[in-house]
Amino acid sequence: DSGVTQTPKHLITATGQRVTLRCSPRSGDLSVYWYQQSLDQGLQFLIQYYNGEERAKGNILERFSAQQFPDLHSELNLSSLELGDSALYFCASSAGTAGNTIYFGEGSWLTVV
Amino acid sequence: GNSVTQMEGPVTLSEEAFLTINCTYTATGYPSLFWYVQYPGEGLQLLLKATKADDKGSNKGFEATYRKETTSFHLEKGSVQVSDSAVYFCALKRDTGFQKLVFGTGTRLLVSP
Numbered sequence: 503d504s505g506v507t508q509t510p511k512h513l514i515t516a517t518g519q520r521v522t523l524r525c526s527p528r529s530g531d532l533s534v535y536w537y538q539q540s541l542d543q544g545l546q547f548l549i550q551y552y553n554g555e556e557r558a559k560g561n562i563l564e565r566f567s568a569q570q571f572p573d574l575h576s577e578l579n580l581s582s583l584e585l586g587d588s589a590l591y592f593c594a595s596s597a598g599t600a601g602n603t604i605y606f607g608e609g610s611w612l613t614v615v
Numbered sequence: 616g617n618s619v620t621q622m623e624g625p626v627t628l629s630e631e632a633f634l635t636i637n638c639t640y641t642a643t644g645y646p647s648l649f650w651y652v653q654y655p656g657e658g659l660q661l662l663l664k665a666t667k668a669d670d671k672g673s674n675k676g677f678e679a680t681y682r683k684e685t686t687s688f689h690l691e692k693g694s695v696q697v698s699d700s701a702v703y704f705c706a707l708k709r710d711t712g713f714q715k716l717v718f719g720t721g722t723r724l725l726v727s728p
Contacts (some may be wrong), residue, residue: 504658504660504661544720545704545721547656547715547716547717555681558715560715592659603649603664606658607658608657609659
């Protein structure tokens with residue numbers, strides 16, 4: 503158990519819909535990262551937050567957004583969903599920014615039908 | 616930019632065989648290097664890490680040595696078990712600033728009895 507908690511574990515939704523994925527980082531970790539794992543793209547970095555502020559952005563679509571709240575949990579919002587958004591979405595956390603190991607949650611499986 | 620190259624899989628071995636999964640990297644500066652493992656239907660787990668040249672990371676019988684001269688971090692295990700069947704990801708993370716993990720494409724290992 504990495505200590506990173508993600509909900510829901512599985513989600514099936516229709517095209518055009520909007521979903522929210524939730525992540526609780528390890529106790530004391532200030533950085534949260536979101537990654538997408540799909541069959542054709544592999545593991546893609548989406549976005550990173552540190553203590554509530556966005557710090558790095560990767561291949562995140564405009565239809566996707568995220569935030570980190572004062573209690574340090576984070577949410578990834580996916581809207582206008584398309585079939586191609588079906589993937590495993592990982593949240594990860596680390597204590598700081600540089601020089602710390604990143605620990606991953608078990609992921610949220612999203613299926614868009 | 617930073618990148619990681621892994622040998623393509625699947626790697627198919629019999630139980631108790633010796634395992635090597637090759638990983639090479641390109642990075643500016645001095646990154647930390649990681650191996651993560653993803654068992655079937657599960658999330659990413661940190662397997663081992665090394666933070667500087669000549670460091671050896673080890674865990675559960677797996678080892679990898681940070682070789683700066685060859686920019687490599689090959690994963691080895693002397694005697695694999697069926698339970699080692701999984702996808703193994705090599706990754707790097709720079710230790711300055713707000714740096715994300717950069718993953719290789721993953722190598723699937725299949726161990727038969």
